[in-house]
Amino acid sequence: MRIxxxxxxxxxxxxxxxxxxxxxxxxxxxxxxxxxxxQVTESVLIKGSDTVLPLAQxxxxxxxxxxxxxxxxxxxxxxxxxxxxxxxxxxxxxxxxRSMKGSEIENARxxxxxxxxxxxxxxGIAVVVNPNNPVSALSLSQIQGxxxxxxxxxxxxxxxxxIITVISRDSSSGTYEYFKEHVLLKEDxxxxxxxxxxxxxxxxxxxxxxxxxxxxxxxxxxxxxxSIVLKTDSSSASPTVENVKNKTYPLARPLYFxxxxxxxxxxxxxxxFVMSPTGQEIVLEVGYIPVA
Amino acid sequence: MLKSTRSKEFAIESxxxxxxxVTVVILILISLFLFGEGAALFKDIxxxxxxxxxxxxxTSEPPIFGLLPLLLGTLLVTAGAIIIAVPLGIASAVxxxxxxxxxxxxxxxxxxxxxxxVPSVVYGFFGLVVLxxxxxxxxxxxxxxxxxxxxxxxxxxxxxxxxxxxxDAISAVPDFLKEGSLALGATRWQTIYRVTVPAALxxxxxxxxxxxxxxxxxxxxVMMVTGNAAVIPGFPGGxxxxxxxxxxxxxxxxxxxxxxxxxxxxxxxxxxxxxxITLLINLIAEAVKRKYRFKVxx
Numbered sequence: 001m002r003i004x005x006x007x008x009x010x011x012x013x014x015x016x017x018x019x020x021x022x023x024x025x026x027x028x029x030x031x032x033x034x035x036x037x038x039q040v041t042e043s044v045l046i047k048g049s050d051t052v053l054p055l056a057q058x059x060x061x062x063x064x065x066x067x068x069x070x071x072x073x074x075x076x077x078x079x080x081x082x083x084x085x086x087x088x089x090x091x092x093x094x095x096x097x098r099s100m101k102g103s104e105i106e107n108a109r110x111x112x113x114x115x116x117x118x119x120x121x122x123x124g125i126a127v128v129v130n131p132n133n134p135v136s137a138l139s140l141s142q143i144q145g146x147x148x149x150x151x152x153x154x155x156x157x158x159x160x161x162x163i164i165t166v167i168s169r170d171s172s173s174g175t176y177e178y179f180k181e182h183v184l185l186k187e188d189x190x191x192x193x194x195x196x197x198x199x200x201x202x203x204x205x206x207x208x209x210x211x212x213x214x215x216x217x218x219x220x221x222x223x224x225x226x227s228i229v230l231k232t233d234s235s236s237a238s239p240t241v242e243n244v245k246n247k248t249y250p251l252a253r254p255l256y257f258x259x260x261x262x263x264x265x266x267x268x269x270x271x272x273f274v275m276s277p278t279g280q281e282i283v284l285e286v287g288y289i290p291v292a
Numbered sequence: 293m294l295k296s297t298r299s300k301e302f303a304i305e306s307x308x309x310x311x312x313x314v315t316v317v318i319l320i321l322i323s324l325f326l327f328g329e330g331a332a333l334f335k336d337i338x339x340x341x342x343x344x345x346x347x348x349x350x351t352s353e354p355p356i357f358g359l360l361p362l363l364l365g366t367l368l369v370t371a372g373a374i375i376i377a378v379p380l381g382i383a384s385a386v387x388x389x390x391x392x393x394x395x396x397x398x399x400x401x402x403x404x405x406x407x408x409x410v411p412s413v414v415y416g417f418f419g420l421v422v423l424x425x426x427x428x429x430x431x432x433x434x435x436x437x438x439x440x441x442x443x444x445x446x447x448x449x450x451x452x453x454x455x456x457x458x459x460d461a462i463s464a465v466p467d468f469l470k471e472g473s474l475a476l477g478a479t480r481w482q483t484i485y486r487v488t489v490p491a492a493l494x495x496x497x498x499x500x501x502x503x504x505x506x507x508x509x510x511x512x513x514v515m516m517v518t519g520n521a522a523v524i525p526g527f528p529g530g531x532x533x534x535x536x537x538x539x540x541x542x543x544x545x546x547x548x549x550x551x552x553x554x555x556x557x558x559x560x561x562x563x564x565x566x567x568x569i570t571l572l573i574n575l576i577a578e579a580v581k582r583k584y585r586f587k588v589x590x
Contacts, residue, residue: 078547163434170520171351172547180351188352191361194437194534195520197544201420208425211434 042266043071048082048095049174051123051217052255055286056095062282063273070266079174086258087111092267094258097123097174108260118257120274122289124218125175125251126239127228128203130210135159137229137236140250143183146213149190154211167194167202167214178253179215218244219287244289255288323567330561333357336554342561348522348536350545350555357558359565361524365439365535366566368525369514372443373450373507378500380447381454382489385496388455389463390484401456408452416516419445424517431532437519439535445513450503457502461495462488494583501577505570511539520544538562 010017046056053076060072074095082094087108100108100115108115127143129135135157138146145151146164155161168189169176180186194212196202202214207224218239221227229238230250243249263271273279280290333342337357345358384404388397419441428436465488473483489496519534522541526533542559549556 080550081547084551165435170544170547172545172549177351186353188349191347191349191523192521192534194435195522195536195544197515197520201516204420205424205435205437209428209435 042069043073044093044266044270045073045075045091046082046093046095046257047075047077047085047091049079049097049255050076051079051097051174052095052120052257054219055121055255055283055288058282058286059274059279060270062278063270066273067269070269072266072270078172080172083258086115086260087113089113089260092259093263093271096256096258097253098177099256100258114261115258116260116262118259118271118275119254119291120257120271121255121280121283121291122244122252123255124239124241124244124249124289125178125215125253126218126221127213127215127230127251128206128221128225129213129228130206130208131224131226132210133159133226135228136226137231139231140183143228144185144187147179147184147189147193148187149192162211165194165209165212166190166192167196167205167212169199169202169215170195170197175215175217182251182253183215217287241284241289252289254291326560326564326567329557330564333554333557333561337558342558346524348541350558355554355558357554357561359538359562361522362536362538362541362562363565364524365518365522366508366537366539368439368530368535369442369446369518369537370504370507372439372531373446374500374504376443376447377450377454377503377507381451381499381503382458382496384451384455385458385462385499386484386489389459390480390488401459404452404455407448408456412449412510412512413516415445415449416513419513419517433532435519435534437517437534439518439525439531439533442514442518442535442537443531445517446507446510449510449513450507453506454499454503457499458492458496461492461499464495465491494580498577498581501573501580505573505577508573509539509566509570511543515540515543538566542566 046060053074056074060074064070064072079094079096079098082091083096083100083104085091086094087104089111094115099117105115127138133154135154138157142151142157146157147166147168151157152164153161154164166189168179171177180189194205196205196214199216199220202216203220203222203225206212206214213228216225218227218241221239227239229236232250235248237243237249239249239251244252257271257274259267259271262268274283275291283290342357342359344360345356346360347356347358348361349356384400388400392400423441423444424436426436427433427438427441469487469491470483473487474480478486514537518537518540520536520540521534522536523533525531525535542562545555545559549559
C-alpha cells in the first residue's frame, strides 16, 4: 500500500525528474571532447592579465589549428594572479600587462624560479569622452588634474560648464596601475572616481554620459566614444596604432609573457609562433600593436 | 529480526546526522577562515582605525584602509532599498491575500516568484542600460551611477522576499479576527489596516528583515549600478552620488590583490563585518518570526 503511493508519487512527478535528469545529462555532453588526444597532446598552461587574455586566446586558437597535437589552455584573472601562479610553478607562461615587481622577482628566485620576460606586443591607452563633448584635446597634466581632483569642471579645460565625472577601472586591472603611475604620477585617484569592473562598462557609461571621462585600451575604441588627442609642448598625437608604433603617442605599455627560464618544448613553440609574422598579424587583428 | 531492523534504523539515522553535520562544519570552517584572515590585518593596523577610518585608499603608499565609507555606502543603499520595497511589498501582499479575487492572486503569486529567479547580473545590466541614463537625465546629475540607482534595483530584488513572507503572515491571521471587526461595523479597508495588518505585523517585520539581508549581501547588481566611488555619502545629497558598498569592494579588488598582503587581509576583514551584519539581521528576523508564531497559536 505504502509502496503503491510512493510509486504513484514518483509517476506523478515524472516531469520534474525528467528535467533534472536532462540537465545532468546535458552537462556531460562535453565528455571526451577535451581529453581525446591525450596520448599525443603536449599542453601549455597560460594564466594572467585580462588585458592580454583576448590576444593569447586568439593566438592559441590559430596555433592549435596549425598544431593539432598541442593543447593550450589560457586562463585570465589578472597580472598578479598569473605571476603568483608562475612563482608557485603552476603555469608554463604568465601573462602580464606590467613588469614583475622587485618583490615578485625575489619571491620567484626564492622558489627556484627564474622569470624571463618576453614582450609580445604593445597596448595603447586612450583617454576617452562622450562624442558630444566639445573638448577633444588635453595635455597630460590636465588629465592628471582631472584624475587627482584639482580640476572638476569641464570649463577649466576649455569645455562647457559641467561637472566632470571621472571613471576608472578597478584596482585589479593592470591598466589602473599603469594609469596611476604614468598619468597620475603615483598620486591617488580622486576619491569620488567611479570604478567600473570592466572596460565594457566604461564604454557604456561614456557613451551615455556627456560629463564623463575615462580611459580604455585602444583595442576597445569604437564609434560610441571619442578619443582625446594628447597635447605635449611640441606636438599632439591621437591614440592610433601608427602613433604608438612610432612612439609619438606617450600612453603605451608593453604586454608580457613570463616563463621560468628560457622556454622549451611546446611553450617555446607557442612563443615563437606569437612572435612570428602570422602571430604578430593576429596582434594587430585583436587591436594591439605588434612589437616589430 | 527486530534487532537487525533497529540497527538498520540506527545506521540510517547516524548517516543523516553526519550529512547534516557537514553543513554546520562547513559553516564553522568558513567563519574560522574568514575571521582568521581578517584578524591578521589588525597586526599592522589598529582595529579602531579600520572601523572608523574615513578613507579607503588600498593602492596608495602607504595604503589606508578605512571601513566607514564602505559601511555607510552599504547602509545607505540598503536603507533606500527598504524604503522603496517595504511600502510596495506590503501593499502587494495585502492586495494578494485580502483584496484580489482568488484567480488574480493565483496568477500574481507565481509571477512574483519569477522575479526572485532573475539572475542578479541581469538586474545589473538592466540598471546599467535602462535605469542609469534615465536617472541622469531626469534628475540632471553628473552621473546616473548613484546610491539611488542601487536602491531602486535592490528594492525590486527584495520585493519577492518581502511580498511572499508578508503574504504568508497576512493570510495566517485567523478569520475570526477579521469577522469580528467586520461585525462591529468596520469597513473592509478599516479591517485591513486596523486589524489584519497589525495582527500580522511581526511576520511582516520578519519579511522586511529578510529582504534587508538580501539587499545587504547583493553584489553583482550594486557593483554594476552604484559607481563604486569610496566616499562617505552625505545626507541627504549622498543618495544622488556614487557610493561603494562592502560587497562590491571585495568583488572589485579581490582579483589582483597579492596573497597575504595587508590589502588581502583588509578585504577579509570587510567580509567578516558583512558576515556579522547579515548574521545579526537573520537572528533578529528569526526571533521576530518566532514571536509571531506564538501569537497566532494563542
